[in-house]
Amino acid sequence: MESAAAAQQTRNAQTRHARDEYGPHRQLVMKVISHAQRHDVQHLGTQPQMRGGNRLQSLCLLGVGNGNDVELNELVTWFERVELVDIDGTAMHWARVQVPEGPRNRLHIHPTDVSGIFSCLGRSAYSGDADQLIRRAHDAEVTLPFQPCDVVVSSCMLTQLIDAAVDAVGIDALFLDDLASAIVDRHLRLLLELTADEGRAVLITDFVSSDTFPDLPDLPQHELRRAVARQLETGNFFVGMHPGTLKRRWLALAAHRRPINKIELRGPWRWQLGSRTLAVVALTAQLADMPTPK
């Protein structure tokens, strides 16, 4: 049985040369990133952009994989440092060397399991102790060797974390909702931990697909939002991935740790991936200044 990490590597190897297919999705992801940093920008164009007049901005991309859903060439002109995080070091290395030498030095690779539980997934590794797995998912230690970034983006990876858990414990496991909640909570907290004061944390996630919503690919654009809302009302979305619930959950988690000024929701938009169409949203959290400890 392939390990959870190896399964991601196989999938990334299969999609490495499918960059063209990601085009429309990539444009929207780039727009979301641009919006997340634009308000602070003082210098546009090919120069790295300044924040607050004296500091260059940094970006962290979680789940960057092959980099098919971003323009790394462009991002290295927007940000002084770009931290690339994924469980698949080979995919990130491939993405990095597509950027010319020189600007490439702004890209820093961190092969890391951001869920902290992949080593206990994979059917042979899961020991059957549900409570322990849930606790582990909730409290996972994830250490990354860089300073909090001005913009942190998790791009279509959260569903991969939950899919890996579903593969390990089975879709009918009674504790699946609890496990998914623990994974989601840990990921939302990680985004807060990695984001600098007054920065932006962005969760881009797919939440329903044409597998259970076959009309999705053919809907006229102007009907998309309403049709997707109907699917959400009837419970047709991936385990733990209702965008409204994610937003509420994130605000609640932040209240105890890092105050969020507001969360903006963009989308839904459609992402065509092979024969499947996915509906995707972006939640951009605007972090407040860190309160001074009393």
Ligand SMILES: C[S@@+](CC[C@H](N)C(=O)[O-])C[C@H]1O[C@@H](n2cnc3c(N)ncnc32)[C@H](O)[C@@H]1O
């Ligand atoms: C659907 S892909 C996103 C598309 C990707 N940004 C690209 O353009 O190729 C999800 C990414 O999440 C990564 N991933 C999945 N589980 C992970 C984990 N536990 N820790 C870190 N990265 C993980 C996968 O390796 C993959 O690159």
